[in-house]
Amino acid sequence: MSTIEHAGDLPAWAALAVSFFLVIGAGLTLIGTIGFTRLPTFYERIHAPTLGTSWGTGGIVMASMIFFTVLSTRLVVHEILIGIFVTVTTPVTLMLLARAALHRDRAEGNPEVPAEAPVEPAGEAEQPAPAE
Amino acid sequence: MLPYPLLSASLVLMWLALNGFTIGQFILGCIVAVLASWGMASLRPAKPRLNKWYLLPKLVGIVLYDILRSNIAVASILLTGGKRSHKSGFMTVPLDLENPTALAVLAVVVTSTPGTAWLEYNSLNRTVLIHVLDLVDEEEWRVLIKTRYEALLMEIFE
Amino acid sequence: MSHMILAWSVTIAQIMLALAMALAAIRMSRGPRAQDRVLALDTLYVNSMLLLMVFGIRTGKVIYFEASLVIGMLGFVATVALAKFLMRGEVVE
Numbered sequence: 324m325s326t327i328e329h330a331g332d333l334p335a336w337a338a339l340a341v342s343f344f345l346v347i348g349a350g351l352t353l354i355g356t357i358g359f360t361r362l363p364t365f366y367e368r369i370h371a372p373t374l375g376t377s378w379g380t381g382g383i384v385m386a387s388m389i390f391f392t393v394l395s396t397r398l399v400v401h402e403i404l405i406g407i408f409v410t411v412t413t414p415v416t417l418m419l420l421a422r423a424a425l426h427r428d429r430a431e432g433n434p435e436v437p438a439e440a441p442v443e444p445a446g447e448a449e450q451p452a453p454a455e
Numbered sequence: 456m457l458p459y460p461l462l463s464a465s466l467v468l469m470w471l472a473l474n475g476f477t478i479g480q481f482i483l484g485c486i487v488a489v490l491a492s493w494g495m496a497s498l499r500p501a502k503p504r505l506n507k508w509y510l511l512p513k514l515v516g517i518v519l520y521d522i523l524r525s526n527i528a529v530a531s532i533l534l535t536g537g538k539r540s541h542k543s544g545f546m547t548v549p550l551d552l553e554n555p556t557a558l559a560v561l562a563v564v565v566t567s568t569p570g571t572a573w574l575e576y577n578s579l580n581r582t583v584l585i586h587v588l589d590l591v592d593e594e595e596w597r598v599l600i601k602t603r604y605e606a607l608l609m610e611i612f613e
Numbered sequence: 614m615s616h617m618i619l620a621w622s623v624t625i626a627q628i629m630l631a632l633a634m635a636l637a638a639i640r641m642s643r644g645p646r647a648q649d650r651v652l653a654l655d656t657l658y659v660n661s662m663l664l665l666m667v668f669g670i671r672t673g674k675v676i677y678f679e680a681s682l683v684i685g686m687l688g689f690v691a692t693v694a695l696a697k698f699l700m701r702g703e704v705v706e
Contacts, residue, residue, distance in 0.1 A: 335615035342622035345667065349626035349633075351526060352663060355569075356633040358533030359656060360640050365649055366572070367543050368640075370529060370588045372656040373569040375633070375663070378526045383626070383663050387678070390670050401472045405666070405682055409659065412689040414566035414573070416655055419696035421574045421586070424648040426700050437545050437584060 337393040341386045348382025351375060364435075365424055369417055376413040380406055458496040461505075463488040510611050517603065522568050529569040532589060544590040545574075547582045548597050552605055557612035564604055571596070623671050630664040651695045658688025 333341075355374030362368045384406040391399040428436040470484030505511075532541050552558055558576065565573040565585060575584040587596055634657055641653035662681040669677030 338615040338619040342618050345626040346622050349629040353629040353633045354530045354533055356636040360636045366586045369572050370570055374526055374529060376659055377522045377567055383666050387666050387670055404472055408685055410567060414563040416692040417566050418573055419693055420648055420652055421572055423696045423699035425574060
């Protein structure tokens with residue numbers, strides 16, 4: 324086990340805080356992916372990666388911020404951009420994917436999916452749901 | 456000059472965070488932000504209005520706390536349970552929000568919280584279809600979304 | 614002592630993230646449907662982004678941060694395009 328040589332003058336409290344946030348973040352991400360492989364249906368699986376993208380990312384971003392701020396004795400905040408970016412983009416991708424999955428399931432007439440509610444005529448054009 | 460002051464300010468902040476806090480980068484960032492906000496203005500004239508912007512930190516705090524809490528809840532479901540330890544399902548929630556920006560914020564909040572996913576908003580009868588991982592009591596989730604997030608969002612945006 | 618803990622936890626975090634990527638890759642190869650594979654690809658992108666940030670802590674270089682930012686953006690655009698493709702059958706209409 325090699326120690327981290329450039330972290331020579333890192334105080335003990337910072338090293339412990341960085342370790343704590345790293346393990347929490349990586350652990351939550353791992354739990355999320357374990358659930359992602361174990362859950363039985365797609366709509367349940369869509370909840371699992373949000374563990375990694377919420378506090379999984381948050382923990383690692385926090386660890387990186389503490390590490391570089393204490394080490395270079397100036398405020399390093401650019402990691403927070405990744406946090407904001409992931410927080411804003413993940414819901415967009417998940418919503419789009421869920422809507423695509425709903426659309427595909429309805430087009431196949433899958434009975435486990437709720438039927439499409441009527442859509443405004445002036446609204447966005449949707450293919451009609453199959454009659455059930 | 457500045458059609459979207461909030462957007463321009465956050466662009467300048469992002470530029471500085473990426474390139475370092477110097478006076479030259481600040482000027483360059485300001486130029487980029489002004490140009491970008493002009494481009495934005497030509498794309499979409501209708502801009503969102505914030506009535507009570509001072510409530511935004513409260514919303515952020517509530518959301519961060521809830522995400523932390525539901526992280527723990529979902530992690531324990533995933534670790535302890537096999538396939539039959541939870542009952543998941545679809546449910547619809549009627550909404551009183553109409554402002555598109557507020558709806559977008561609500562969708563981001565609901566989806567980024569582990570355990571709930573926003574699937575589809577129906578603008579005709581103003582209901583949203585969400586999927587919940589641990590659906591014990593539908594009414595509880597409905598009350599949670601309406602009182603905890605929607606009331607605050609209505610105060611901020613409408 | 615605290616530096617030992619730091620070195621160990623960086624290694625443990627890297628192992629956990631690599632394991633998470635492996636699990637996402639398993640889900641991507643198993644499917645069963647296209648949306649599962651796209652979701653697995655998105656998870657893979659996020660996990661590799663986090664792994665690069667941990668690499669940044671291990672080596673003390675800021676360049677890894679920029680790499681992970683690029684991976685995050687590419688992952689977002691790729692997933693949105695794939696989801697659009699699943700919904701409509703084409704990306705640009």
